[in-house]
Amino acid sequence: MTPDLPLIGLGHAAAATAGLAASYLLIGALHDHSRWRRTRILGRVQADLAVVLFHGEDAAAAAGGRLADAPRRLVLDMVQRLAADLDGDADDRLRKLVGTAGLHRPIRRRLRSRAWRRRAQTAALAALLPAGDPLRLRLLTDPHPVVRARAAEGLETTDVVDHVDELTELLDDDVEAVRFAAQQALLRVDARAVPALDRYLRTGTGAGVGWALEVAVNLPDPRLIPALELHARADDDRRRAIAIQALAPWLTDMRVLVDGFSDPSPLVRATAAEAAGMIRAEQLGARVGRLLSDESWAVRQQAGRALVAMGPTGSMILRRHLDDADPYARDMARQVLDTMEARHRAIAPASTGGS
Secondary structure: OHHHHHHHHHHHHHHHHHHHHHHHHHHHHHHHHHHHHHHHHHHHHHHHHHHHHHOOHHHHHHHHHHHHHOOHHHHHHHHHHHHHHOOHHHHHHHHHHHHHOOOHHHHHHHHOOOOHHHHHHHHHHHHHOOOOOOHHHHHHHOOOHHHHHHHHHOOOHHHHHHOHHHHHHHOOOOOHHHHHHHHHHHHOOOHHHHHHHHHHHHHOOOOHHHHHHHHHHHOOOHHHHHHHHHHOOOOOHHHHHHHHHHHHHHOOOOHHHHHHHOOOOHHHHHHHHHHHHHOOOHHHHHHHHHHHHOOOHHHHHHHHHHHHHOOHHHHHHHHHHHHOOOHHHHHHHHHHHHHHHHHHHHHHHHHHHHO
């Protein structure tokens, strides 16, 4: 009997191996079937979403009914990918779908998740909740900075207008990414943001003031002039520079630029020169010309560009500095004039050929 024992052991091993292989095959088949089924459902959800968003009312209503019966998690994942990229009629249809498909409750559940990654991923969906829902803005004060930044990025324009004071407070956030997101949200708003921005600029003293000044540059409004004039005399050179840039379109008193030309900071001097060129302040041409001798190359470059922007008056001043005693002024004047002449030669043949 003993010689047969190894054969019996081999038989058991073969059976075990065959069983294990069969199990792997079965698991693989089930996995492939599950993946195929999910892909098929996903394809139907994507097709129905496209119908809801972009097709006629009858077809959209039928597709919306099918989506209401589809797996909510799958539909919500697709809606999350689309939420930030839609506007107009498609955005309105998406909001209606979220309500009819019963997605408000899972959105709220995700927004309350203990996992900050889940909250950050869901931040863009907060705007799809009904108006007045407290969760629409809850994430702006979330303890995690990534969530706060995503919440600011996902705000609708109407929410930004209604809660602009909260966004200006975020400009003082400890994390730069949050400050940037709040600034970008404010830049999406028109003059309706000016009163809150003006209040912040008059009273703010933190790091967010510089970010708010950059918003003011891109939101020119004469109501901001008094606040901007305060910051044009600030201790921080970056604030002074941005304030001068924001004030440029409204300047009637040129003392702001004249003071900027002699500022101890090269950043401010360069910005003042750039502003003089932007508004073509020919009456300041001689003062700008003196900046061609500045110790900072950036200031000299901006002075040259400003003189070009002043037209014939600036060109005359540049030519006068070709014989300047200061080599910096001579070199910059020559460089700017040579560039002007090269551009003129490049344009002249095309103009002649077309006439």
